Amino acid sequence: MVRGFDSLVPGLALVRPDAGRSAEAVRRAYANRPDVLYAEFDAIIPAVTEAVPNDPRFAEQWPLANTGQNGGTPGADISAVPAWDDTVGSRDVVVAVLDGGVNYKHEDLAANAWVNPGEIAGNRIDDDGNGVVDDVHGADYVSGDGDPLDVSWISHGTHVAGIIGAVGGNGTGVSGVSPQVSLMGIRVVDASNNLLVSNLLAGIDYADRMGARVLNVSLGWTTYYQTIYDAFAAYDGLAVCAAGNNYNRNNDTTPVYPASFDLANVIAVGATDNTDHMASYSNYGPASVDLFAPGSNVLSTVSLWGNVFYDDMSDFSGWDTSRYSVKPWSITSTWYVSPPAAAAHMGYANNESSYIIQTTPVDLAGLDYARLTFDAWRHTQSGGDYLRAYVSRDPVITDDELVFARSGGGAVWYYDYSIDLTPYVGGPVYLAFEMRSNASTVYSGVMVDDVYVLGGASEPAYTTMSGTSMATPHVAGVAALLLAEKPSLTTAELRSLVLAGAEPLPQLAGLCVTGGRLDAMRARDALGDLDPPVTTALGVTAGKNVAPVSVTLSATDDRSGVAWTRYALDGGVEVDGSALTVTAPGAHTLAWRSADASGNVEATKTLSFEVVNRYQETHPALGRFGSWTSLARTQLSGGTAVYTGTALRSVTATFTGTGIDWIGARTTSAGRARVYLDGTLVSTVDLYAPLNQFQQALYTVRGLPEGPHSLRVEVAGARNTKSTGTNVWVDAFDVCGELAEP
Structure with missing residues (x-):
């Protein structure tokens, strides 16, 4: 095995x-x-790959907001913008992109790239024990490593990923359907657009084990494989699959897999254009295609890969074959990937070490990242005899420059081995391949063909593509939005909501199960009212409030409406109502909550506050000694206050209660005041301020024993050196209790 x-x-x-x-x-x-x-055979399948954000190219994204741009029909879109009023997604939701890789370094994808919490990047250790080394952002089953970086010419997987979840609102490029999400890259398609069954199975298994709730499969083929059916059936999440691009073909009679698998966790997606009609290239199926989604001229992210070096290995020009222990490499025209030949080391002997080494280096200057890819044929002793690859800064190859080693194999071609050369960018490198054997059993040998070095730059790259491949990630993105709203959704519930949200269109009737086009807002509405009302207490604030305190509990609900509001004051019995008046001085606690017509109940909110009785300086119960000047100003409590700068003049408040505040002013001409509580001097207050400040609490006391008390404010007749006078202001007294009658 x-x-x-x-x-x-x-x-x-x-x-x-x-x-x-x-x-x-x-x-x-x-x-x-x-x-x-x-x-079944492990076959090679030709995969038929299929609040308005401030992103500068959002206006070009007709599938999300169709305003009639480029001759489209206004409103022929998935209603993404109103859906974002409820949620823009969550990075707790993981969507796996089963494709040719994802450029997780792209400026519009990097922040939404899934990060494996159990893996330490770059230590070459399988930290989480899942069988894949350094799988920080996903896995590559084509190259057999943990780096799912998209190195294909067309950037199919990167384009798909951007439709699902390009970062929204970052002022860059475009926005995905789910502007916040975690995108897991799983590379199963090679650069020649081929797909090995076992790699596909491994990719589905990885997504399942690593917690991807949604699997985007913008791939399709016409041969039925029981192994693949069983793998999709076993996957615990929702698989969203492309219906295919066979130009108006009926999938009911000519199935395209995996979209045509009759499974409860599969959604099959056809494509529409910007007028809400089925795209000319799209397949359909009254019973086998579930819904349509925008797929024509869709703008999304791509990689800027370019061909830095290529050798079809038809001869050894540019390679040194002189370094070997038993025999050199040769050229074979019998086995190859691309004609007319390939480099081979067949019929190898024990204790072989035979190299082919470039004589002219590959220049990686001016690049931000690079990849080495090649095709290889292996039939060697497992664990003993190896095909090895090296990257070196000079033509002298040493073991510490090893970047690739594989043993075993099944006498078949392995396509698109991919090795990250980013650590080497900025200068020239030499490539080398080695056939190395030990002293035991020998097998057939190895071959190498189609050696590429691809290079890329980090500048932004976007383009339009068309196909059911582009329609499918729109559906996956909506599924991600729904999971962000309600993470507890089962796969069956999630599938049902996506399909229930399809907008019925006469021109799509009879072409798919729902007869409609994907609609994010309708899918969200099908989810129902998940959020309770939001209730705000108006007319009261935390801290001090002057009696009477009239409180209004204002509740709002954006969907089903408010059913009831209830409150309890100071731990009392909860009562129905949204208005109350509090007059009793002292500390209070108000608790309240509301519910909507869907049964969502708001978590209880509480507010602690204090109520005081305010007595203006004109109140007859206040004892005033000496002459004070009265002044009227709108900034003053009650519109008036009194002041004087003459020493020993005073105002006394006699009250019953537990606390009191002297309310007055700090001014540029204010002096000092002495404050006496129950006849004892408790404070000398400097009332100077560089700017006039009115209705200020100049002295505060709380926690007095219940009973009669007195507070006397006396003019000291002194000032600090910055003040121009000795004035003391009395505007009002706030009493936690009652002012004593004269």
Whole structure:
């Protein structure tokens, strides 16, 4: 057994035939065993790849907000903008992109790239024990490593990822359907657009084990594979799949997989244009395609990869073959990926170490990132004999410059091995390949073909593409928005909501199950009212409030409406109502909540506040000694106050209660005042301020024993050196109790 998939489909395994046995003979032998349900080839499948944000190119994104741009029909979109009023998504929601990789370094994707919390980047250790080393942002099952970076020419996977979740509101590029999300890249398609069944199974298994709730599959083929069916059936999340681009073909009669799998966790998506009609290239299916979504001329993210170096390995020009211990490499025209030939080291001997080394380096100057890709054929002793690759700053190759080593193999071509050369950018590098064997069993050998070095720059890149591949991620993005709103949704509930939200259109009737086009707002409405009302207490603030305090509890609900509001004062019985008046001086606590017609109940809110009785300086119960000047100003409590600068003049408040505040003014001409509580001097207050300040609490006391008390404010007749006078102001007294009658 080469690889097991027990965690996804119990008993499912990948095996390779022993040397000398044909693959068909092995398949028949397994198929005839009573303990085997089925046996299929690990085939190579030609994959048919399919609040308004401030992002500067958002206006070009007709699928999200169709205003009639480029001859479209206004409103022929997925209603993304109103849906964002409820949620712009969550990075707690993971969407896996099963494709040709994702450029997680792109400026409009980096912040939404999924990060494996159990992995430490770059330490070459499988920290989380999931079988993939350094899988920080996903996995690459084409190259067999943990780096899912998109290195394809068309950037299909990166384009798909941007439709799902390009970062919104960052002032850059475009916005995804779910502007906040975690995008997990899983590379299963090689640069030649081929897909190995076992790699696809491994990708689905990875998404399932690593917690991706949604799987975007913008891929399609026409051959049925039981292994793939079982893998999708076992996947715990929602798989959103492209219906295919076979120009008006009916999937009911000519299925396209995996979209045509009749599974409860699969959504099949066709494509519409910007007039809300089925795109000319799109497949349809009254029973097998679930809904349509925008797929024509969709603007999204792509990578700026360019070809820095290419060798079809038809000869050894540019390579040194002189370094070997037993025999050199050769050119074979019998086996190759691209004609007419490939580099080969076949019929190798024990203790072999044979190199091909570039004689002219590849220049990586001016690049921000780079990748080495190549195709290889291997049939060597597992764990003993290796195909190895090196990258060096000079033509002298050493073991510490090793970047790739594979042993074993099944006498088949392995496409698009991909190695990150980013650490080497900025200067020239030499590439080298080695066939190395030990002193034990020998097998057939190795071959290398189509050696590429791809380079890229970090500047932003965007383009339009068309296809059901572009329609599918719109649906995946809406699913992500729904999960952000309600993470507890089951896969069945999630699928039902997406389909229930499809907007019925006459021109799509009979072309798909729903007869409609994806609509994010309708899907959100189908989810119902999830949020309770929001209730705000008006007319009262935390801290001091002057009696009488009239409180209004204002409740709002954006969907089903407010059903009731209830409150309780000072721990009393909860009563229905939204208005109350509090007159009793002292400390109070108000608790309240509301509910909507959908049964969502707001969490209880509380507010602690104080109520005081305010007595103006004109109140007859106040004892005033000496002559005071009265002044009328709008800034004053009650519109008037008294002041004097003459020493020993005073105002006395006699009250019953637990506290009192002297309210007055700090001014440029104010002096000092002495404050006496119950006949004892308790404070001398400097009332100077560089700017006049009115209705200020100049002295405050709380926590007095209940009973009669007195507070006397006396003019000291003194000032600090900055003041121009000795004035003392009395505007009012706030009493936690009652002022004593004269």
